[in-house]
Amino acid sequence: MSSASLISAQGDAKHLYTIVVLGASGDLAKKKTFPALFGLFKNRYLSRNTRIIGYARTKMDQTSFEGHVSKFIKVKNEEDKAALSRFLSVCSYQSGQYDHDGDFQELEKHIERVEKISGAKERLFYMALPPSVFIPVAACLKKNNYRQDVVTRLIVEKPFGMDLDSSRKLAKELGALFKEEEIYRIDHYLGKEMVKNLMILRFANVIFGSVWNRHSIDNIQITFKEKIGTQGRGGYFDEFGIIRDVMQNHLLQILTLVAMEPPVTLSSEDVRDEKVKVLRFIPPIAKEDILLGQYTKSEDGKEPGYLDDSTVPRGSKTPTYAAATLFIHNERWAGVPFVLKCGKALDQQKTEIRIQFKDVPGSIFTNLSRNEIVIRVQPGEALYVKMMNKEPGLGMKTIISDLDLSYSSRFNSSVIPEAYESLILDALNGDQSNFVRDDELDAAWKIFTPILKTIDEGEIDPIPYALGSRGPEGVSEFVAKYGYTRE
Ligand code: NDP
Ligand code: BG6
Numbered sequence: 289m290s291s292a293s294l295i296s297a298q299g300d301a302k303h304l305y306t307i308v309v310l311g312a313s314g315d316l317a318k319k320k321t322f323p324a325l326f327g328l329f330k331n332r333y334l335s336r337n338t339r340i341i342g343y344a345r346t347k348m349d350q351t352s353f354e355g356h357v358s359k360f361i362k363v364k365n366e367e368d369k370a371a372l373s374r375f376l377s378v379c380s381y382q383s384g385q386y387d388h389d390g391d392f393q394e395l396e397k398h399i400e401r402v403e404k405i406s407g408a409k410e411r412l413f414y415m416a417l418p419p420s421v422f423i424p425v426a427a428c429l430k431k432n433n434y435r436q437d438v439v440t441r442l443i444v445e446k447p448f449g450m451d452l453d454s455s456r457k458l459a460k461e462l463g464a465l466f467k468e469e470e471i472y473r474i475d476h477y478l479g480k481e482m483v484k485n486l487m488i489l490r491f492a493n494v495i496f497g498s499v500w501n502r503h504s505i506d507n508i509q510i511t512f513k514e515k516i517g518t519q520g521r522g523g524y525f526d527e528f529g530i531i532r533d534v535m536q537n538h539l540l541q542i543l544t545l546v547a548m549e550p551p552v553t554l555s556s557e558d559v560r561d562e563k564v565k566v567l568r569f570i571p572p573i574a575k576e577d578i579l580l581g582q583y584t585k586s587e588d589g590k591e592p593g594y595l596d597d598s599t600v601p602r603g604s605k606t607p608t609y610a611a612a613t614l615f616i617h618n619e620r621w622a623g624v625p626f627v628l629k630c631g632k633a634l635d636q637q638k639t640e641i642r643i644q645f646k647d648v649p650g651s652i653f654t655n656l657s658r659n660e661i662v663i664r665v666q667p668g669e670a671l672y673v674k675m676m677n678k679e680p681g682l683g684m685k686t687i688i689s690d691l692d693l694s695y696s697s698r699f700n701s702s703v704i705p706e707a708y709e710s711l712i713l714d715a716l717n718g719d720q721s722n723f724v725r726d727d728e729l730d731a732a733w734k735i736f737t738p739i740l741k742t743i744d745e746g747e748i749d750p751i752p753y754a755l756g757s758r759g760p761e762g763v764s765e766f767v768a769k770y771g772y773t774r775e
Pocket of ligand 2: 533
C-alpha cells in the first residue's frame with residue numbers, strides 16, 4: 289500500500305480514523321460490525337483513507353479474514369462488488385491474546401504502520417468481545433495503544449453487568465482506564481430508525497405533545513417478539529434470561545424515549561440527563577407486576593424446547609418470555625402502566641410501541657374503540673393512528689380507521705440504515721446521545737435488580753408455552769389488568 293494509492297476524496301466523512309475491531313473472528317463482528325462498516329464505507333461516511341484492523345486470537349491469513357469479513361455483506365450489483373473490493377483492501381488482520389502486552393505492542397506497531405500511510409489521528413476500538421475479556425482488553429489497550437495526542441474512542445457491547453453490583457464494578461474498572469467521554473456503550477436499539485424517530489415525533493409535533501401524558505393516555509405497551517429460540521446457545525442465554533437480554537436494555541431504552549421530558553438541546557448530555565431523570569422516577573418492579581414464560585417443544589413436536597438444549601442446565605427456570613409493568617411516579621405519568629413484553633420462540637417477529645388513549649369522556653356515541661398510536665419498529669417501519677371515523681354513507685355509524693404512515697409506501701426504504709451503521713457513525717463523530725451513560729445504566733439496574741434476584745433464586749415459575757405460539761397463557765389477562773382494551 290503506498291500513499292499514492294490513497295484516495296483523497298472523503299465524501300461526507302468528517303474524521304479520519306483507524307478502526308480496530310477486537311473479537312474480529314466472532315459472530316457479532318461478522319454479522320453486524322463489518323457489514324455496518326462496509327455500509328458506511330460504501331456511502332462515503334468513512335474516509336477512503338480509513339484503515340480497519342481486525343484483532344482476535346484465531347489465526348487467519350488475509351484471505352480467510354476477507355472471507356469472514358464479507359460473509360454477511362450483501363452485494364447487489366457491480367457497483368457494490370467494486371466497493372467491497374476497495375473495502376477489503378483497507379481491512380487487515382492481526383492475531384493475539386487478550387491479556388498479553390506483547391501482542392498489543394505488536395498491534396500498536398500495526399496501527400502505527402497504517403497510520404503512517406493514512407495520516408489518521410483518531411482511533412476507534414470496537415470491543416466485539418465476550419464480557420469476560422472486556423476489562424483485560426481495555427487494560428491492554430490503555431497501556432499499549434493509548435496516546436495522549438490521539439483522539440481515542442472505545443465502543444463496548446452489552447451485557448453491561450448482570451445486576452447493579454456487577455454493573456457498578458464494570459463501570460468502575462472501565463472508568464479507571466477510560467474517560468466517560470471516550471466510552472460508547474452500544475444498545476443497538478438506539479440506532480433503529482423508529483427509535484431515533486421518537487424524539488422528533490414527540491417534540492416536533494404539536495398534535496402529539498399536548499396529549500402525551502396521564503390525562504389522555506391510559507396505558508402503553510412495548511413489545512418485542514422473536515421467532516427464533518436460543519438455537520443451541522441456550523447455555524449462554526441461561527445465565528442471562530430474556531429480561532437481561534432484551535428488557536432491561538432495549539425495551540427500557542424505548543420506554544425512556546417515550547416517557548422522558550424534552551431535553552434542553554439535542555446535545556448528548558442534555559438528552560441523557562432527561563433519560564436518567566425519568567428512570568429515577570421508576571421504582572423497582574414488584575413481583576405481582578411480572579409474568580414469566582419458558583418455551584417448550586413446538587406443537588407438532590418437531591422443534592425442541594428450551595430445556596431440550598443440552599447446554600441448558602436441567603430444570604432451569606430461566607425465562608425466555610417476560611411481561612413486566614413499570615410505573616413512572618412523576619407529574620406526567622403517575623398511574624399510567626408501561627407494560628413491557630418480550631419473548632423468544634414466538635409466532636412472529638415484531639417490535640412495536642402501542643400507546644392506548646383513554647375512553648372519550650361522556651361520549652354521545654356507542655361502540656367506540658380507543659385511539660391508539662402504534663409505532664412499529666420492525667419489521668416494516670410504520671406509524672399508524674387508530675381513530676374513530678364516520679362510516680361513509682347514510683347514517684351516523686362509527687368505524688375504526690387508521691391514519692397510516694407505512695414507510696414502505698411513503699419512503700424509499702433502502703435509505704434506512706442498519707442500526708449499527710447509524711451508531712458507529714455517531715461514535716466516529718463523537719456524538720454520545722445514542723449511547724448509554726454510566727448513571728443511566730445504574731438507574732436501569734436499580735429498577736430490575738430486585739426482581740432479577742427473586743427470579744434467580746427460583747421463586748417465580750415460568751409458564752410453559754409452545755415454540756411458535758403467541759406466548760404463555762395469561763398474557764392477555766395480564767395486559768388487560770393494566771387497562772388495555774381490545775377493539
Ligand atoms: P463471540 O462468542 O462470537 O465472541 C467474539 C470473539 O471473542 C470470538 O470470535 C473469540 O475470538 C473470542 N472469544 C469467544 N469466547 C471467548 C472467551 N471465553 N474468552 C476469550 N475470548 C473469547 O461473541 P459475539 O460476537 O456473539 O458477541 C460479542 C459481544 O457482542 C458480546 O458482548 C455480546 O453480548 C454482544 N452482542 C452480540 C450480538 C450478536 O448478534 N452476536 C448482538 C448484540 C450484542 P478468538 O477466539 O478468535 O479470540
Ligand atoms: C440482542 C439480543 O441484543 O438483540 C438477542 O441479545 C436478540 O437475543 C437481539 O435476538 C434482537 O435484535 P434485533 O435487532 O434482531 O431485533
